[in-house]
């Protein structure tokens with residue numbers, strides 16, 4: 001297991017917001033993540049909520065824009081906030097594209113060169129990072145939930161659907177619900193996973209539910225004024241397969257909200273309270 005280099009420590013809401021760099025064996029490069037430890041972590045281990053961010057983000061967007069740490073402090077939850085892709089000079093990228101390469105790992109394990117050398121974000125967020133943080137921080141082993149936004153909402157849904165029992169609860173903000181049929185998903189899956197569309201379905205929430213994923217309640221918020229709702233997010237497709245299977249889905253269309261962190265900040269308290277109930 002790699003060692004951790006602490007690169008930041010900030011007092012917030014009675015707890016600590018910390019940032020670390022480590023050599024990832026999974027992504028074969030240095031990776032950065034943030035963790036918020038609530039005040040309760042000074043008394044003993046606490047449960048963790050993993051947050052997966054969207055396209056163009058690092059771990060910094062959520063911790064500076066969502067206002068989540070205040071709620072996490074009240075609820076006694078740690079927040080674990082990974083980056084959205086491997087990064088660095090030796091890591092493939094398409095600098096002119098915001099939706100492919102660095103900042104756009106899409107939470108899959110790439111199988112295609114040149115991406116497969118480093119772009120192993122699914123294994124990183126579901127295996128390496130939980131083992132690392134549980135070994136180094138006062139977290140209750142295995143007691144975790146997951147949420148995220150847009151590409152990260154897609155990531156949260158597939159991590160929970162593909163790992164029955166690993167997460168006590170899952171929620172998502174404006175997730176890309178059917179990535180195999182939207183432009184963002186087609187671009188990344190085509191590059192990272194080849195042109196074989198059947199292979200893409202293993203990382204698509206709508207396809208996983210349709211294929212018989214074990215039931216876990218899904219809490220999803222979308223904004224009705226989200227600029228990406230018509231062409232990228234497809235909640236109606238996930239809703240249809242959930243209805244056909246009687247799969248537990250709470251899909252809330254929040255009037256007037258867009259795709260931004262203002263939307264996330266408006267509902268993050270509700271989402272964390274939801275996870276806190278599942279984690280008690």
Ligand SMILES: N[C@@H](CCC(=O)N[C@@H](CSC=O)C(=O)NCC(=O)O)C(=O)O
Nearest residue numbers: 054055056057061098149150151152261
């Ligand atoms: N037009 C934007 C597109 C990038 C964008 O909107 N990113 C969202 C996530 S979208 C899906 O994953 C985001 O969270 N941005 C960061 C933020 O702090 O708002 C562009 O060109 O950048």
